[in-house]
Amino acid sequence: xxxxxxxxxxxxxxxxxxxxxxxxxxxxxxxxxxxxxxxxxxxxxxxxxxxxxxxxxxxxxxxxxxxxxxxxxxxxxxxxxxxxxxxxxxxxxxxxxxxxxxxxxxxxxxxxxxxxxxxxxxxxxxxxxxxxxxxxxxxxxxxxxxxxxxxxxxxxxxxxxxxxxxxxxxxxxxxxxxxxxxxxxxxxxxxxxxxxxxxxxxxxxxxxxxxxxxxxxxxxxxxxxxxxxxxxxxxxxxxxxxxxxxxxxxxxxxxxxxxxxxxxxxxxxxxxxxxxxxxxxxxxxxxxxxxxxxxxxxxxxxxxxxxxxxxxxxxxxxxxxxxxxxxxxxxxxxxxxxxxxxxxxxxxxxxxxxxxxxxxxxxxxxxxxxxxxxxxxxxx
Amino acid sequence: xxxxxxxxxxxxxxxxxxxxxxxxxxxxxxxxxxxxxxxxxxxxxxxxxxxxxxxxxxxxxxxxxxxxxxxxxxxxxxxxxxxxxxxxxxxxxxxxxxxxxxxxxxxxxxxxxxxxxxxxxxxxxxxxxxxxxxxxxxxxxxxxxxxxxxxxxxxxxxxxxxxxxxxxxxxxxxxxxxxxxxxxxxxxxxxxxxxxxxxxxxxxxxxxxxxxxxxxxxxxxxxxxxxxxxxxxxxxxxxxxxxxxxxxxxxxxxxxxxxxxxxxxxxxxxxxxxxxxxxxxxxxxxxxxxxxxxxxxxxxxxxxxxxxxxxxxxxxxxxxxxxxxxxxxxxxxxxxxxxxxxxxxxxxxxxxxxxxxxxxxxxxxxxxxxxxxxxxxxxx
Numbered sequence: 001x002x003x004x005x006x007x008x009x010x011x012x013x014x015x016x017x018x019x020x021x022x023x024x025x026x027x028x029x030x031x032x033x034x035x036x037x038x039x040x041x042x043x044x045x046x047x048x049x050x051x052x053x054x055x056x057x058x059x060x061x062x063x064x065x066x067x068x069x070x071x072x073x074x075x076x077x078x079x080x081x082x083x084x085x086x087x088x089x090x091x092x093x094x095x096x097x098x099x100x101x102x103x104x105x106x107x108x109x110x111x112x113x114x115x116x117x118x119x120x121x122x123x124x125x126x127x128x129x130x131x132x133x134x135x136x137x138x139x140x141x142x143x144x145x146x147x148x149x150x151x152x153x154x155x156x157x158x159x160x161x162x163x164x165x166x167x168x169x170x171x172x173x174x175x176x177x178x179x180x181x182x183x184x185x186x187x188x189x190x191x192x193x194x195x196x197x198x199x200x201x202x203x204x205x206x207x208x209x210x211x212x213x214x215x216x217x218x219x220x221x222x223x224x225x226x227x228x229x230x231x232x233x234x235x236x237x238x239x240x241x242x243x244x245x246x247x248x249x250x251x252x253x254x255x256x257x258x259x260x261x262x263x264x265x266x267x268x269x270x271x272x273x274x275x276x277x278x279x280x281x282x283x284x285x286x287x288x289x290x291x292x293x294x295x296x297x298x299x300x301x302x303x304x305x306x307x308x309x310x311x312x313x314x315x316x317x318x319x320x321x322x323x324x325x326x327x328x329x330x331x332x333x334x335x336x337x338x339x340x341x342x343x344x345x346x347x348x349x350x351x352x353x354x355x356x357x358x359x360x361x362x363x364x365x366x367x368x369x370x371x372x373x374x375x376x377x378x379x380x
Numbered sequence: 381x382x383x384x385x386x387x388x389x390x391x392x393x394x395x396x397x398x399x400x401x402x403x404x405x406x407x408x409x410x411x412x413x414x415x416x417x418x419x420x421x422x423x424x425x426x427x428x429x430x431x432x433x434x435x436x437x438x439x440x441x442x443x444x445x446x447x448x449x450x451x452x453x454x455x456x457x458x459x460x461x462x463x464x465x466x467x468x469x470x471x472x473x474x475x476x477x478x479x480x481x482x483x484x485x486x487x488x489x490x491x492x493x494x495x496x497x498x499x500x501x502x503x504x505x506x507x508x509x510x511x512x513x514x515x516x517x518x519x520x521x522x523x524x525x526x527x528x529x530x531x532x533x534x535x536x537x538x539x540x541x542x543x544x545x546x547x548x549x550x551x552x553x554x555x556x557x558x559x560x561x562x563x564x565x566x567x568x569x570x571x572x573x574x575x576x577x578x579x580x581x582x583x584x585x586x587x588x589x590x591x592x593x594x595x596x597x598x599x600x601x602x603x604x605x606x607x608x609x610x611x612x613x614x615x616x617x618x619x620x621x622x623x624x625x626x627x628x629x630x631x632x633x634x635x636x637x638x639x640x641x642x643x644x645x646x647x648x649x650x651x652x653x654x655x656x657x658x659x660x661x662x663x664x665x666x667x668x669x670x671x672x673x674x675x676x677x678x679x680x681x682x683x684x685x686x687x688x689x690x691x692x693x694x695x696x697x698x699x700x701x702x703x704x705x706x707x708x709x710x711x712x713x714x715x716x717x718x719x720x721x722x723x724x725x726x727x728x729x730x731x732x733x734x735x736x737x738x739x740x741x742x743x744x745x746x747x748x749x750x751x752x753x754x755x756x757x758x759x760x
Contacts, residue, residue, distance in 0.1 A: 003607075047602035049588040049621060050700040051500045052693065071687035075600040075730075089689045091704045093499065117507035119473065120431045127497035128523055143508055192579045195586075199572045199579075204604070205589065206575075208429040220455040222427035224584070227383075241429060307451040309469045313432065320430040324471050350455075 001165060003245045004042055005158055007081040013151060014040060017059055020147045021114065028109025029059040029144060032124040035317040036116065036148050040065045042080045044246045046205070047073070053090040054125040056101055060108040068101050098129050102136035113137065114144035120321070121149070153314055153322040154336040160360055162247035163316065163338055164369045166203070167358055170242050170249040171371035173197040178380045181236060183257060184229045187213045190236070191225040198242045208241030208319050211252070216261055217351030221252075221308070221344075232258035235353060236380070241319040248319050250340055251356040251370040255380045267347050268377035271355035274298040274343035275372075278312075278325075282341070282359060282366045288329040291341070295325070299345040308354070312342040315358055337361040338369065381545060383625045384422055385538055387461040393531060394420060397439055400527045401494065408489025409439040409524060412504040415697040416496065416528050420445045422460045424626045426585070427453070433470040434505040436481050440488040448481050478509050482516035493517065494524035500701070501529070533694055533702040534716040540740055542627035543696065543718055544749045546583070547738050550622050550629040551751035553577040558760045561616060563637060564609045567593045570616070571605040578622045588621030588699050591632070596641055597731030601632075601688070601724075612638035615733060616760070621699040628699050630720055631736040631750040635760045647727050648757035651735035654678040654723035655752075658692075658705075662721070662739060662746040668709040671721070675705070679725040688734070692722040695738055717741040718749065 017040070021029060031037050034048045037057045048055075056068040067077050070090035077085050086104060088097050105113055115123065123130060134141060155163070173194065180193035190213075195206045211225065212218025213236040221239060230236060239252035256264055274295040281294055295311045296302060304327060305311070314322030315338045323331040323339065333339075339361065344354035355373065359366040397420070401409060411417050414428045417437045428435075436448040447457050450470035457465050466484060468477050485493055495503065503510060514521060535543070553574065560573035570593075575586045591605070592598025593616040601619060610616060619632035636644055654675040661674055675691045676682060684707060685691070694702030695718045703711040703719065713719075719741065724734035735753065739746040 044604055045602045046588050046590055046604065049698075051502070051698055052700050052704070053500075053689075070689060072600070072689055073602060074687065076603050087687075089685070089687060091499065091689060091706065093708050096499070115507075119471065119476070119506060121506050122431070122502065122504050123507055124502050126499060126501050127495070127503055188584070192582075192584070196576045196579045199576045202572075204568070204572070205586065207587070208426050209585065210426055220452070222425045222453060223456050224424055224426065305469070307454065307467075307469060309433075309450060309452055309471060318429075318431055320432050324432070326471065328473050 001161065009156060009158060010040065010042060010081050014059060014065060016151055017147060018061060021059070021061060024114065024145055024147070026112050026114040026144070027061050027139060028105060028113050029147065030105065030113055030115040031057045031059070031148070033122065035152070035321070038246060038317060039152055041067065041077070041082055043077055045076060054097055054129065056097065058104055058108050066104060066108065068097060068104050070097070096129060098132050102133055106138050109139045111139045113139045113141045114147065115141060116148050117143035118146055118149065149322055152316060154334050155316060155338050156336070159247065159316065160336070160338060162245050163249065163358070166242055166244040166247055166249035167251070167369040169198060169202045169244060170240055170251065172201040174238070174253045177238065177253070177255060181230060181255065181380050183232055186227045186229050188225040188227050190230070194238055194240070198240060202244065203242040204244055206240060206242045209238065211236070211238040213237070214351070216264060217267070217347040217353050219350050221354050230257045233261065235264055237354065239356065246317060248315060248317070249358060249370065250315050250319050251358050252354060253373060253378070254353060254355060255378050257380060260377050260379060263347055264377060267345055267353045268355070269375045270298060270345060271343050271353060272373065272375045275341050275355065275357055278341045279359065279366055282333065282361060284333055284335050284361060284363045286333045288323045288325050288331045288333070289327050292325040292327055295341065295343040299343045306344060306346065308344050311344070312340045314338065315340050333361045335362050381541065389536060389538060390420065390422060390461050394439060394445060396531055397527060398441060401439070401441060404494065404525055404527070406492050406494040406524070407441050407519060408485060408493050409527065410485065410493055410495040411437045411439070411528070413502065415532070415701070418626060418697060419532055421447065421457070421462055423457055425456060434477055434509065436477065438484055438488050446484060446488065448477060448484050450477070476509060478512050482513055486518045489519045491519045493519045493521045494527065495521060496528050497523035498526055498529065529702055532696065534714050535696060535718050536716070539627065539696065540716070540718060542625050543629065543738070546622055546624040546627055546629035547631070547749040549578065549582045549624060550620055550631065552581040554618070554633045557618065557633070557635060561610060561635065561760050563612055566607045566609050568605040568607050570610070574618055574620070578620060582624065583622040584624055586620060586622045589618065591616070591618040593617070594731070596644060597647070597727040597733050599730050601734050610637050613641065615644055617734065619736065626697060628695060628697070629738060629750065630695050630699050631738050632734060633753065633758065634733060634735060635758050637760060640757050640759060643727055644757060647725055647733045648735070649755045650678060650725060651723050651733060652753065652755045655721050655735065655737055658721045659739065659746055662713065662741060664713055664715050664741060664743045666713045668703045668705050668711045668713070669707050672705040672707055675721065675723040679723045686724060686726065688724050691724070692720045694718065695720050713741045715742050
């Protein structure tokens with residue numbers, strides 16, 4: 001499979017954004033975060049791990065996006081479809097890109113500049129710099145009205161293929177868990193080895209791994225691994241977000257260490273039942289809330305959810321992005337949206353189990369991108 | 381080595397912050413980013429990979445920090461030294477922690493609230509939410525004046541031990557590069573295998589890997605790997621930021637694929653010479669700028685740097701943090717600061733070589749945390 005995208009994909013994304021910008025009366029769109037910048041440019045690097053330097057892309061009313069970036073990124077940005085790349089030598093304590101950004105925005109967005117200000121967005125630059133930028137602008141800055149998030153939510157077939165490849169890699173790694181997990185192996189070792197399996201199966205990198213392991217269910221799903229060894233009766237869960245060519249898979253698998261207790265077997269089957277209930281109705285026109293309700297009915301009896309807060313979410317260039325499967329999210333599903341179904345249930349006080357699959361929305365039944373798990377919990 | 385820190389370490393950090401807050405007339409300190417929150421709490425999770433939920437910690441004028449977080453994190457936060465953990469069920473489109481944060485800040489910071497606004501800081505919450513928070517506050521919000529960055533820059537011996545362990549893991553992985561890199565192996569495969577080696581040698585995870593590979597020097601140091609195979613005469617560079625218990629190593633190694641050309645040998649030796657020049661003067665009282673000048677004299681003949689922008693930086697809970705080795709950074713080094721020395725030079729147009737080591741500042745000669753490389757470039 002080809003890495004990257006054809007230039008036509010980026011120009012199509014840009015034109016779509018520009019139509020929405022025009023309708024909203026916006027001259028320019030200011031982007032500062034990794035995924036948003038990559039969406040419009042193809043600029044892919046792990047260098048974002050360093051918080052030091054701000055990076056900007058401005059989408060003008062017409063024509064290609066313009067990059068306003070540290071010079072260390074010029075060579076890589078020059079390999080994208082962009083022509084206009086403006087750089088400064090960062091870090092510069094006196095003017096870390098501020099005047100260059102102000103000049104660019106005043107040129108391209110003299111009246112009205114949009115930037116993502118809504119849910120799960122942030123401005124990746126110091127607040128002090130932002131105040132200086134705002135003071136220098138001729139145009140007014142306002143919320144982009146969700147333009148960027150809306151575009152990113154619906155994936156092209158090329159994007160879906162990358163997510164599907166990431167899911168296949170994770171699926172093969174999960175299939176090899178019996179090789180690395182057994183009674184007596186510390187959970188921290190299982191975590192290290194599982195990441196190794198993901199790489200061996202073809203992941204570019206493994207930005208996310210969480211999980212849990214405890215008797216009859218785990219306490220939460222975001223903890224790092226401790227050094228306690230696996231014991232008979234434990235339920236082991238591994239939840240990975242691995243990346244291929246900048247696109248994530250995000251699903252988990254549960255394992256019973258030794259023969260599973262009746263409660264464990266029952267809980268796992270119920271989670272799969274919840275997945276089936278959601279998959280039965282997940283298609284173009286269904287809402288996020290309807291998927292939540294379908295799963296919540298099964299995992300809590302319709303109590304309205306749990307402390308985890310949601311039963312799935314959008315997926316793509318980020319581990320989680322876009323919609324949430326909660327009762328209050330009435331986003332209407334469209335073909336090409338990729339989402340996770342992530343029901344969880346409480347087995348006992350402080351003991352939960354969570355299962356997750358990745359699907360793509362179509363006009364008919366959803367297509368599973370993750371290799372769909374069976375009702376029976378796997379035993380190791 | 382023990383994971384985490386004793387509660388006394390966190391209380392000492394908090395008391396130090398509170399003294400600086402008092403001197404600056406600040407009632408409370410608002411934190412929203414991973415490393416800042418972890419510094420005061422010990423809250424360690426890879427869940428930050430998901431951008432959906434905002435997380436907050438407020439350091440009051442006296443007493444322990446207060447967490448204002450999504451309920452999905454309550455169980456893990458309850459394992460830290462904090463007592464006061466306030467949660468909401470996130471995501472909540474109607475009020476995603478805003479009123480809870482406002483109430484907490486009005487209680488703990490009724491007059492003056494500091495938050496990091498300077499270099500490499502950002503506010504990890506949507507701008508729209510931030511506007512709502514500000515509208516609800518009784519106290520004024522201002523820059524923390526670098527309090528958090530200043531505290532984090534000087535590491536405790538327990539922190540240094542974790543960084544040293546991460547460096548030792550990376551050192552062992554670099555020692556095994558000849559096992560994975562050879563003529564004909566695609567660079568993307570080398571990247572995957574090198575991350576596997578890091579895990580095998582004990583890394584918890586590998587958030588960062590960059591590098592390059594090309595004839596006689598590479599074009600930049602932030603690109604992802606392509607699928608082109610290694611060829612004789614290539615210079616291969618791998619630069620990793622791996623993590624053990626939440627602390628980073630960050631250094632690179634260069635390799636000659638087959639016998640090295642005279643320019644390659646000379647360039648590598650000159651980089652090591654630059655490291656030596658910096659190490660000769662790196663101690664308590666030296667400034668960041670002085671280290672830059674010492675290295676720049678050797679790598680550019682004193683031209684004042686290159687497009688990379690700096691020749692080293694602080695290191696710790698983040699891949700890069702704090703000071704920059706540039707001519708304009710006059711930060712005075714203190715014992716306990718951990719920094720990287722990262723000289724780079726241009727061998728020919730579009731061909732560079734970069735070398736990096738990690739050191740801790742003392743009153744005398746610096747201690748190398750990375751296993752110091754020799755003058756001769758390694759051949760594979």
